[in-house]
Amino acid sequence: MTTRTPSSSSRLWVLRIITIIIFVLLLGQLARLQFFQGVGYQQEAVVNRTRVVRVKAPRGIIYDRDGRILARNTAAYNVVLIPAELPDDPDYAISQQKRRALYQDVYDIIYEKLRELQPTPAPTPPPPDPKITRLVIDASRPPQPSVLTVDEMDQLVLERELGSAFLPVVVALNLPREVALAVDEETYRLPGVYLQLQPRREYPSGLYTSHIIGYMGPIPEEEEKAYAEKGYAPDAWVGWSDLEYQYEDTLHGQPGVRVLEVDVKGNEQRVVDEPTQPVPGHNLILSLDLELQKIMFDALVAGVNPKRSNSAAAVAVDPRTGYVLGMVSLPSYDNNVFADGITEEEYRTIVDSPGYPLLDHAISGIYPPGSTFKLVTASAGLQEKVITRKTILNAPGIIYLPNRNFPDNPNLAQPFVCWIHKSGGEHGDINVVQALAVSCDIFFYKVGGGYPPADFDGLGVQTLADYARLFGFGELSGIDLPGENAGLVPDPKWKRIAKGERWVTGDTYNMAIGQGDVLATPLQVTMMTAAVANDGILYQPQVVAAVTDAENHLVQFNRPVARRELPIDSKHLETVRQGMWYAVNADFGTAPEVALPNVEVAGKTGTAEFFDPQLGRDLTGNLPTHAWFTAFAPYEDPEIAITVFVYNGGEGSLVAAPIAKEILSKYFELKARDEAAGAKTLLDQLEEIAP
Template sequence: MKPVYHDEPIQNVRRETVRLFVLRGVLVLVFFILVVRLWQLQFIEGERYRLQAAGNRLRIETIPAPRGVVYDREGHILVRNEATFDVLIVPGAVPEESVDRVLTTVASVVGVPLTNQIALAQASATQPADAVLPLDPQCGEPGLKECFEAGALYAPYRPIVVKKDVDERVAFQLKQDAAFLPGVMVESRARRHYLYGPLFSHILGFVLPVNETFLAQASASDNYELNDEAGMSGIEASLERELRGKKGVRLVEKDVIGREVRVLEQTPPEPGHNVFLTIDMDLQRYATEALRKGMEAVNSPRGAVVAIDPRDGQVLALVSLPSYDNNVFVGGISQSAYEQLLNDPRTPMLNMAVSAYGFPPGSIFKLVTAAAALQEGVITRETRLDAPGIIYLPNKYDPDNKELAQPFYDWLRSGHGRVNVIDALARSSDVFFYKVAGGFPGEIEGLGIEKLAQYAELFGLGQPTRIDLPGESAGLVPTPDWKRRTWGETWTTGDTYNMAIGQGFLTTTPLQMVNVTAAVANGGTLYRPQLVYQIQDADGNVVQGFMPDVIRNIPVDPQHLETVREGMLAVVQRSDGTAHYAGLPTSVAIAGKTGTAEYCEPLPDLSDCKRDEEGNLVTHAWFVAFAPYDNPEIALVVFVHGNGRDVLEGSKVAAPIAADILRYWFEIRPKQAEGAPLPVATPAVETGPAETTDEVVQTLLPPLQPSNLSATRPFHGQLVQTLPNQAELSVLRGTVRDVSGRPVANARILLTPEESDTPATYLMTDANGTFYYDFLSPSISSVWRVAAPDIPGAPELTLRVEPSQQYVVEFTN
């Protein structure tokens, strides 16, 4: 029997040996992989991770640049920057065990709702729950806790804006307690302050924080960041590049909870340029009040006044009523407040002088018709035409059938007799201009629509004037081709008749019509109306100066424009002129033209247009003028929108408003020397947000430079008298005079509400030592403090302000 050998132990040994060999190989491979990965991390990717680590400790932050200051032509500040404070929280920098304590403390100190439930409970009855705004648009929650949780989840190191524009005392308290409030930051920034609010809102516009849509449309070179502010309207928008400045940069070291340890490197920001406008603040104020009174007298909802210098196109005043307070947009406006402005039927945000949809100009357009007819030889200054109260235009297909003839009426139903062009302008004869433009069988061939439209465009109608404001309307100069494409109808002689007197399809803006008037006044030069006189850098160096910009020289012979000017002079000076009894000042020769423009305001059921008691269409009131006649220095337009109920005549409504404005310019206001250059004020240099209110005032206000103050005899102040005021807001008037009775110029006057430590605005005395403020609001505060901080020993006056009052004060030693 052979022996049996068992080879299983040997096989097991071999198997274990193989396993051990494989295990060792795996360990060697893993070790090799670790060594390779360590080498990769250390030598290949080491620099990237070192940069990431440094990025957690070192941060590059931008420093906002102060926006430029805007002045009027005399150097009065219209908009400036003020220091304000924002409270922010970085969710990722708040330790988990401190979250409840930090959020509760911040909500209590800052005054924001801790939770969504509290936010909804605090909403007023007029503010529905879905209208409650979030603390920060990025988190979308009104409660601090929910906003914090959302931020911690999606962007833990992006700061959450808890509240903007907090009180200075709150900001200092949070800064003082910073060691106990990890992740909480208080940032100072500059905030726009429009010193005169509604008075200049349509000119200055406003700034708003930029959003995602704005960033997507902006150029990368503009370097905008979310929540940066940018001009969205007015000069703020059109001169955004000049005003915004250039951001600074700083390299900051921060600790693990996000607190700033030190600033390693910093490049300071470059302040925006300062802008000097051509606007005369006093004329703007006076024109606004004159227009407001005129509108209230006829219950008009809207109106506009524009005054320009016909010698170079400088805009002296630009008024649109109703207006709005552009300060409500500072820092962002609530959706409900914005919708309230947009839905206001009076359209306060629409610039009636520039951006409105256009209005029929009525008889002020006869200036264009007259100039065109004279230049084309259709008439001469001696040509006389019959101007009865009504004419009948024969039917072109059956001219002998009088029943088919179309009647065209003159505003004066008794007619004007035989008149020439000067008579026709003075009396505003409609029939004369019907015939001149469209012709009349057996009497005159007429200018024709093609030539009439051509000259309207030469005078700048149907196209923007390119003023320094966004959103300008072009108006409309209709043509046969336009009517065929728009209405599918043929142009008729009746359409030409209507356009000849500024009716029908023709629409214009007040700015365009004052430009027409200026071109007639200066002999045919059509200037681009300009609002900007000069741009300076923060050091006072002129970056850009004013240069007149000629659009074109209108091809109308000087003698023909002189004939038109004579007609405008007759409007005012002749006893049969339509503006002779409008109360225009007689101390200077004024040339003008009235306009009463019919328009259709549909009835609620759209069955007809609104009419007055006699069945006439309701009208707008216009008046244009220039003065002095021999050497014009101002051209003016007044537009009063119809009230939807009455016929508003230019001679009775618009011309008296112009009379008040021109009386101020030539009789009340000290007349400027002919050709005197604009004074160039030294700008207030702004270096950035200050830390205290006193520093803000000292930084933002120009230094006082009185030349005749007595340091030995202190000033005293007093309320001299209180007078009634027609406007709802109250007025402050005052003077500052030295011991000898001489006026003190360039003295600052601060106006501060009783419950505030921060001045609401400041005034500067003029060359006569006077100051004036007509937006003194009792609704803001019933008690106001009036101080002259740089006048030696001048006391602080306290005024108890009531509506519709004038307060006259005096500082003197």
């Protein structure tokens, strides 16, 4: 029988057509994936199978001028688990049992070894000196080893398995070497357990040098791209502040790169390209003297009354070169707290402390320089022939500057007082040397702004401002540290724009004694003193004096850089220096207590009034004052210029000068000791071989 039912035959044709449609569809999708999207998938396949392994380059070490280590690399040991490599069993219960046994093993090994190493409990430390705790944020603690419990490990591994089971889970942190070795010995029987070496930056001099050295941290999000272009691994740490930041490119080196082909478990199959070796970063040799730095730090901490002052700074430079010998800013912090990563809370604690510990007040803080500025006024007055060395000006305790519009109405005249007027005294007829020695305000008012009643013409604001700028005020010194503040040299144009007011002679008076709107950093004041001391060369301050490579071969030597030679006659600067000599060495000087028995010191005090809405005025209507003292020594052939600044410290002569004396006397003690030993510093040696 031949019963080809027409209905079933037509339905089979329907199925054939469906078959054709299906295969055309499949072929179309195949072509779409392989031809039109092929390039993307090819890249994905390459990304899948290759891993770029970066071998971190050791970061450069930072030394002081004697080769003392200020920043170095150490390692922390972590124990990690790779979930994908842990014991496994199709039966979940058995799998868990095996794993927990392994966690227990890991825990026991670490815990036992840690307990073995535990020293007998140290006697409770004495309660910290409240004075120090205010000015020194010492949050540092040696990294504490820690290990997770079995339950915590279990939890973390289970969580990680939901994501990528090939990424390590950290189960123990900051293990001492001995513990790490104990774990390492056992890893052969602990599948999936690995030791991880975590490079760590260490700052042996901690809070003494934190404002110079700075600290590091993970790459900030907004700079990820820039660092990636420089070849940084995404998890690399970079300098965040100070030298660590400024010299990032020098310190960092080049990581080595190996491109591997891996399987799905990340097992290395073969090396694709020739691996490049890591190039260690270069070392920095600072002009800084760590011993002097510590002396300055200790002297400042000891000399500052923390109940009054929330910050202070001291700067010492070599006036012959501009090299920074020491630079301290209080409050200080221990930069080691950043080494292991700092929590948001810890960071806030530091940032929000009174006095802004992270700020380097020596270069970033701007304050009225007060009477230290009289060095500028005196130099300008002599050079511009407003006065000579022998000019005598009368300096009563108070003078009245006649009103500009009504010069004949004494009731409208503005009074200007000398600091000595408060105690009812006056300086009488004095010359410039005496005026510097006693820090006479009236004398410098007259030199700066003139005195119409006596037909005496002063410098005038423009000339005074020009000289201030010549001495480096109102401009960046160019120090190789980030965050420097240029300060402010006011002039009529500035006042018109900033305050919308006309410049008056009274403004020139205030400026002549470093008050009013003049603002300067302690570093700028120091560089001015150095320029006076070295007979007129304004240097660029430098912290890094030399760069060496990993084998300690000299790479670069930073010779002194003169910013300018001051257009001031040598004899005039000598006159100013004499004024500073008398300030220290004469009975009538403002800082006789700074005089040292063996070394002639010359200096200038400053007591700078400032306005702070919180401090206001005292009961007698006086503004609070910053204490300043700037000095150089020895008088002949000066080799150190120093400035001490104490925020709201009060009298410069009473607060800042004694600190400076302590620093200078210790400095010369050290110098005597070093000369007796006859050893050359690392920096001296490098300088000899430098081209």
